[in-house]
Amino acid sequence: MNAVQESSVQDAVVVENLSQRFGRTEALNDVSLKIPQGTVFGLLGLNGAGKTTLLRHLLGLHQPRVGKVRVLGCNPITDREKVMRRIGYLSEEDSLPTWMRVRDLTQFCEAIYPAWDRAYAAELCEWFELAPDTKLRSLSKGGRARAGLIAAIAHKPDLLVLDEPGSGLDPIARDDILQAIIRTVSLEGRTVIFSSHLLDEVSRVCDQVAIMHQGKLIESMPMMAVDERYEEWILRSRDETITTQHARRDCPVEAGLGWHQEDGEWSLLVPRQSDLSPAALPPDWQWIESRHVTLKRLFEAHVRAPRQSTMAGDPSGQTPGRAAATMESLS
Numbered sequence: 131m132n133a134v135q136e137s138s139v140q141d142a143v144v145v146e147n148l149s150q151r152f153g154r155t156e157a158l159n160d161v162s163l164k165i166p167q168g169t170v171f172g173l174l175g176l177n178g179a180g181k182t183t184l185l186r187h188l189l190g191l192h193q194p195r196v197g198k199v200r201v202l203g204c205n206p207i208t209d210r211e212k213v214m215r216r217i218g219y220l221s222e223e224d225s226l227p228t229w230m231r232v233r234d235l236t237q238f239c240e241a242i243y244p245a246w247d248r249a250y251a252a253e254l255c256e257w258f259e260l261a262p263d264t265k266l267r268s269l270s271k272g273g274r275a276r277a278g279l280i281a282a283i284a285h286k287p288d289l290l291v292l293d294e295p296g297s298g299l300d301p302i303a304r305d306d307i308l309q310a311i312i313r314t315v316s317l318e319g320r321t322v323i324f325s326s327h328l329l330d331e332v333s334r335v336c337d338q339v340a341i342m343h344q345g346k347l348i349e350s351m352p353m354m355a356v357d358e359r360y361e362e363w364i365l366r367s368r369d370e371t372i373t374t375q376h377a378r379r380d381c382p383v384e385a386g387l388g389w390h391q392e393d394g395e396w397s398l399l400v401p402r403q404s405d406l407s408p409a410a411l412p413p414d415w416q417w418i419e420s421r422h423v424t425l426k427r428l429f430e431a432h433v434r435a436p437r438q439s440t441m442a443g444d445p446s447g448q449t450p451g452r453a454a455a456t457m458e459s460l461s
Contacts, residue, residue: 148197172336272303388431
């Protein structure tokens with residue numbers, strides 16, 4: 131038995147050195163991760179980071195160019211039918227057949243999934259206030275998302291894959307989805323992969339989190355380890371015209387990441403296990419305080435594009451990147 135097969139007993143998902151390219155675009159670059167059974171795994175990344183491509187490999191929709199994928203101990207390509215019977219899937223795409231009624235949808239799913247729980251589906255319909263005779267086209271986007279969630283979880287899948295399920299939904303609909311995630315895991319011990327850019331929601335429900343950027347898996351850790359692994363230093367420079375480019379050069383904290391300037395102060399993340407000390411800062415830099423690290427701050431540190439300084443006379447010539455613009459939607 132090889133290492134991937136041995137791990138699959140304990141892990142719902144095992145990905146080893148997965149790379150994928152579409153034309154000239156490198157969608158995934160040497161991605162490796164393990165997702166233990168019974169956890170809620172948060173997958174974070176900006177648009178185009180590779181999250182959906184990775185999830186499509188788990189669903190058997192892409193053949194790996196390089197690397198291996200195992201889902202519930204199986205190959206999702208060669209054992210796709212077996213794997214898909216044990217997976218529930220919901221994406222941000224509003225793709226349900228709108229000519230159906232809610233009852234039609236549940237009956238259709240019951241015919242597909244041998245493990246479909248009719249009583250559980252009826253309970254979910256009541257919880258989401260979806261009348262069986264209601265046509266899907268007459269529901270709001272949030273209502274159709276709830277119907278899609280019923281289709282994804284009423285057969286009680288071993289793995290629930292949610293790809294940006296709350297995108298564009300109102301807060302009440304998003305809260306319903308989160309409650310369903312919590313209920314699925316806490317009552318049944320199943321595994322959930324929750325891909326999202328809504329960091330507060332990821333922090334609320336996830337046991338583990340991984341950050342993807344430009345096709346690479348940047349970091350993966352338990353949620354409780356975010357603050358245990360890093361601290362945020364707040365600094366002030368005596369040179370009020372300094373730019374980000376010059377800050378990195380003049381204050382060489384090699385292990386630090388995520389330089390960010392706001393209101394005359396600078397912040398960066400520093401690994402707690404490093405030997406760095408505020409006493410080692412150059413004379414022109416003043417250490418102000420240390421702060422706890424949030425998931426949002428860690429995410430920004432990994433993916434924020436260099437952007438033009440707010441100070442006048444910035445000689446760096448850098449302009450706001452796509453990542454900087456997208457970060458506004460993560461608050």
